[in-house]
Amino acid sequence: MSTPAIRIQHLTKDFRLGLRGVKLRAVDDLSFEVADNQVLGLLGPNGSGKSTTMKVILGLLEPTLGKCEIFGMPSDSVPARRLVGYLPESPYFYRFLTGRELVGYYAGICGISRAERPKRVADVLELVGLSAAADRRVGTYSKGMLQRIGLAQAVVHDPRLVILDEPTAGVDPIGAQAISELIRELKRRGKTVLLCSHLLAQVEDVCDHLVILNQGRLVAQGAVGDLLQREGLSNLAVENFTPAMRAEIEAVLARHGARLRHVDPARVALDRLFLEKIGTPEEQKRGTP
């Protein structure tokens, strides 16, 4: 069995508040693993401990108790952080740099040689669809472009694990769709992705596994399909459905000891409808919705 991308064991994190040092427990005895090449959604309401957990994974916070490993190494070690790319929530970057300079700066910080840097930077800018805007100053970028340049800096050193904190916050549905597509592309390239998002439709769409936190504790974890499945219930999608058909189906089901619970008109998700009307990012580029 291969080493998990992330292994968190009995993680507890307390913060001391105020002069009296009142203890606030942000994460309480949390344990979970993320397998290599998995896309894991980390969900929970505000204040549930998601950001604290992510900061521990990134080595930015020390656990009060427990431990966190990345590919078998302590998460706060420099070798572990070489394997991690991180996109913070609502990223802010040096506005006076161009997109190319910014990604080049982070590439240099990650130890990519001067000779190798231009090609690597051009490749990731192509991956996030910012080649055309690469020489514009970051200060002129839209919210969606900032998220994409943030993603570019996160993957410029070809990390094995990519951590995305609200990558679609404030981004329109077309931008969100583009970011979802990028996450799928990262998975195709063999990366492990930890996605923290309040956009549940997107999480359901791109994630293999889920970890749900509440008040610092783990409340659910597992494969998306398993967690969303309702025990003993199935859906059928039928074309040209008539009342006569319904009566016959109910009779058949009754013979087998089953029961038809309800029949609803099929609905399309709102984001899907929006994209059908407006066009996918690729269609937008071509100008044909």
Next chain:
Amino acid sequence: MSSSLQQIGQIGRLTFLEAVRQRFFNFLVLLALALIGGAGFFRQFDFGPQELAFTANFGLGSMVFFGAILAVVVTAQLFFSEIENRTALTLLAKPVRRWSFIAGKLLGVALLMLVFVALLTALLGGYLWWRQGQLIAIRHQLFLAGRATTEFPDYLRVHFDGLAVNALLQWLKFVVLAAITMVVASFSNTNMYTVAVSFFIYLICQLQYIARDAWANVESPVLQNLIWLLGVVFPNFQLYSVGEMLVFTTKTPVPAGAVLAAIGYSVVYILVFYALAVFSFLSREI
């Protein structure tokens, strides 16, 4: 190690680029340059043979005053812009050690102060060189006409090598001050608090000689040790107030050994304050 040095260089370069784009830096540089450039207007007043000394003192004073403001405010701003904009989060999530981050920030501020001191020294030196030439020529004409008893006196001539040494000492002082500000920033929560506390420490460093003199004769060993401790903890910034002695020949010229000792003194304090800033920043939750 070499990758850490490269990271420090890259963080320092970006910090410098960010700083020179700040309006505050540009405003202070322009103001200081205008004051030094405007020193020429003092020719309207008759300072007699002391004109060069007055202009030099005015220029050196501008450098000390604006340089101290710049070292404190820009260091605090550059540190907190990284924390508040969460660019530090992005950077420290990469394989960057916290000591590299602090070293890079300090390097960026040191480069900025180097540019500031070099600009002001170049302008002041250029003006003094031009004006000295004029005054020597005028005095020579007066001497030939018998209206002056001597040529332009040596003790009033500007020593440009001394001006350069003074620039080096002032730069080191500003880097010490930036390192002090970095220590305060490493544990404080706001920019304003950092600036206020750093200026307070600057005042202590600038005025500690008064306390030393006042308490020189105290007999209490406790007080003596306290004064000794204060003198060790806070660098004595009066050591750098030798501009006039360096720029003009005086009866007691500054020996080369004293200049070297001041350089060593600065380097030790920079390293100690840097280590303190790193120690404090290591436990900071970002």
